[in-house]
Every structure is written in structure tokens, then in C-alpha cells.
Amino acid sequence: MSRWTDRLRATYGGGLRHVLVMLVCFTVAGWVVARLAGEPTAGRMLLWFVGAAVAHDLLLFPVYATVDHGLRRATRAGGREAGPAARVALLNHLRAAALAAALLFLVFLPGILGLTPDTYRAATGQERVPYLARWLAVTGVLFLVSAVWWAIRWARWRRPSQPQ
Template identity: 35%
Template sequence: MRRPRFALPLGSPLQILLLACSFALAAYAGVQLLAGDWFGVALWIVGAALLHDLVLLPLYAAADRALVQAAGPRRSWVGYVRVPAALSLLLLLVWFPLIGGQVTARYASATGLPADRFLPRWLLLTAVLFGGSAVLFLLRLRWASKRQSVD
């Protein structure tokens, strides 16, 4: 039996209920977020989208292209650099004001916690991400070499 061309891919009733609940929660959060300074929030969202699409996306696409070209024919290790770099840069992007030390006084007055720990923790987390990726890569190489010697 042939499906209609414009059929909606609806799942189970539980999926529809969860989707409706997530839309309701998103609408509630949007109303609460925009209640105070709606123009500032809208400007921030538009600015963030433009900054990402016009500046950041071309930068990390060029960096990824350079990484793939530098790898040459042995591209199997690219993912072992790409994933920890992406996670580390995402954390840097989210926590940049605190990592950069730009809002330490405001953070300390609002929370009562010191804000000077974000840079060392981000650096440590970045080192752990790249170190774990290197260990996984070495284990993969070792497993592949053992498999080749058995064959």
C-alpha cells in the first residue's frame, strides 16, 4: 500500500503527548524569559544566531577542513581530535565570561562562590578530553595491529 505524499509521521500517543508537553514547557519558558526585557532577549538571540552563522561557522568549518587535509590519506584519527576539540570549544563558548574572568565580581556577589576556578577547571577538562581521546585512539591502534597479526 502506498503512503500519501504529505502524510504526517506521527508516532505513538505517548510520543505525541511528550511532544505537546515539551512545546508547552518551551512556550512557558519563552513567556517567562521575554517578560522582563523582551527586546534585549530578542536582540541577544538574533545576535547570537548571526554571530554563529556569519563568524563562528566559517571559522570552525575552515579549521575542520584544514585538519582533514593535514591528515591526508590516514583520516582515521580526525575524529579523535574533532570530538574533544568541539566539546572543549562548546564549553568555552558557554562559560566564556567566567573563564575569561570578565564577570568574576558579579558572579561572586550573586552566588557567594569564588569565580577564579573556571579557567583551571576548563583547562583540566580540556586536557582530560584530549587525553581520553588519545587513549582511545591508541587502544584502537593496538587492537587493529593485534587483529592484523592474527589474520
């Protein structure tokens, strides 16, 4: 069996588990395509999907890669005495809060930008609420919670371990 898996890894580039997961993913994708085949708006959905992929690869990825590079440089410069483990933890706490804020921004983008207030009113029966202020408040809370969590972890890390 080891020879077979070695040959699979050499020719395919991954193990058996990866092959099975990819088969399941392609099966689910095929099922979705079959379900959308008769959908009159399938072309628009495909256009949005391709547009989102292109927008991500050409616009968003360079932006957040540059921001991440800047964060790495800032945490490296500001934490020489703390050690690499603390710098990585700080960077990951910043990344987690930023990712959550970015996903919330993406989900609520039409409301934040004030697009389609009539559609919102027709769908919910309510007037549009101030999404930007609420998103900023939630983003602030996310970064605050992340900072407090990091400070607690950092204090535990800096505290010398007690002998037992």
C-alpha cells in the same frame, strides 16, 4: 498507505516521522513564546538569540569549518598507510575533544575572560577562581583521553583477527 507517504515525501520532502517531530518542536517553541510574552526582558532575550545565531553563522561557522578542513587534510596526509577507517576515526576523536572543549569554553567564557567578578561574588559568595587555567587543564585532559581511546581502538584495528 504507501501512496500517501510517497506523496507526503514528494511534497514536503520528509517522512511522516519528520512531520510529527517538527510539529512537536513547533509546539514546544510556541509554548516557550507564550511563557515569555509577559516577561519584561523578552526583548533582550530575543536580541541575544538573534545575535548568537548571526555570530554563529557569520563568525564561528567559517572558523570551525576551516579548522575541520585543515584537520581532514592533516589526517589524510599523515595516515596513508592506515586506511580510510583509521583516518576517519582519528578525525572524529579530534572533533569530539574539540567540541567538548569549545562547549566548555562557551559556558565558562565570562569567567575565563574575567567579566563581571562582582556578579559572580554576589551569586556564589565566593571569589572568582582561575577559570582559564582550569579550562586549559580540562581541555588537555579531554584531548589526552581522546588520544588514548583512539590509540586503543587503532591498536585493536591493526591487530590481525585470530581465527576461532
